[in-house]
Amino acid sequence: MKGQEWYQADDIAAEYDDKRFSRGGQLIDQREKRAVLDAVSPLEGKRVLEIACGTGRFTIMMADRGGDVVGLDISAAMLQQGREKADRAGVSDTLEFIRGDAARLPFPDDHFDCVVAMRFFHLADDPQAFLAEMRRVSRGRIVFDTFNRFSTRSIYNWALPMGSRLYSRREVEALADSQDLEIVDAQHDFILPYGLYRITPNFLASPLRRVGSGVGSIPKADRLASVSFWTTELE
Template sequence: MTDQRKGSDAEPTTHFGFKNVPESQKAEKVAEVFHSVAAKYDLMNDVLSGGMHRLWKRFTIELSGVRTGNRVLDIAGGTGDLAAKFSKLVGPTGQVVLADINGSMLKVGRDRLLDKGVAGNIEFVQADAEKLPFPDNHFDCVTIAFGLRNVTHKEDAIRSMLRVLKPGGRLLVLEFSKPTNALMSKVYDTYSFAFMPLMGKLITNDAESYRYLAESIRMHPDQETLKSMMVEAGFDRVTYHNMTSGIVALHRGIKP
């Protein structure tokens, strides 16, 4: 993962897809990917998941326990799918913060939600998941959907999420994971490394960005590893739910 060194004075490296790059360069490279895909992000999500991402996100909403008056932080919130749903749940007495490190994705999300007329209780913040600019013990729920795998220092991000949660608050991490059977794993690999870049080329004229996204899925920690990371960060009652044969997993942890 991170902190791979070629020599004692070398800068630590981390993975960017299947490549090793200096840690200081990963965020910029990830930003380039999402600047490229932002305009067609929703369309590509529907095409590449067959619309399944909407079901995965719906389950995340159901498991969140968010209710009227809550304060919710959606990290890597992108085009605002989760934020729009949370906005209705928390109502006028609650607040949703849609945070994303990428300005292009944040703009698409803001414009999309304003067009839908659901942004009245939503704040848009450009923020790094590793260094969240919010007070301690501030949110009732924190979510991050399909964003953690792009973070350079995942452990730092998870600790930052713990810090901003209120005691008893929930973290939900929705992310691609490891298929639970060998046949599905082979099918999914073929799909990821052949179909995803092809559709990226056809729809956005950008095969490379979608090749990175496929590689980043492969490099992301599996279900048990991510569970252990959340426990080590300080979360209690950490569980996960596999969806679509483990292609996606939803992890949930509670701040003590």
């Protein structure tokens, strides 16, 4: 995985949420959470695994809505942040955080109703191998997102500290097909890239989002979206 050492640093974990999901980044957080809920709801009685759960943004949300959730991450510092947040949210009884490697998931086959991986595949050095592990432990849905090759993100991707793996839609379709997964839903969003929202003050972020969403609603304009949310099921 790209940036593995950087990601596990204590200071990165301490500042992760504030740097990415404050100011205009709150709009990113809201949109990503809506995409996850669209894909996995209803959650009551479901056993869910989130890979690369970080500080628990999605795990806590899913546990709060009735899921029996496991969050797995390589970073002990990120997991500690997640445990503290889960305690404050009162969901520790239905949420377990485990340190582990997404390439070798410590679970038996068909163990979860749903597996979620957000902000993960852009750092994957072997996405097919990671998806194969996700498919092995899921008996139902697999949900993930990708950053898109033909989008505004490609303009500045080279300047990012770790860069990102960018995908075309055909590549994602081929990736799903290689694991006998059917894409049952795909949402494409953010004509304006994530990075722009993160540096935008709150009072400008919402108008900026409306402009981006308006452009994206034009027929075929979503082909320029920088992010895609994919919901797949076992064929």
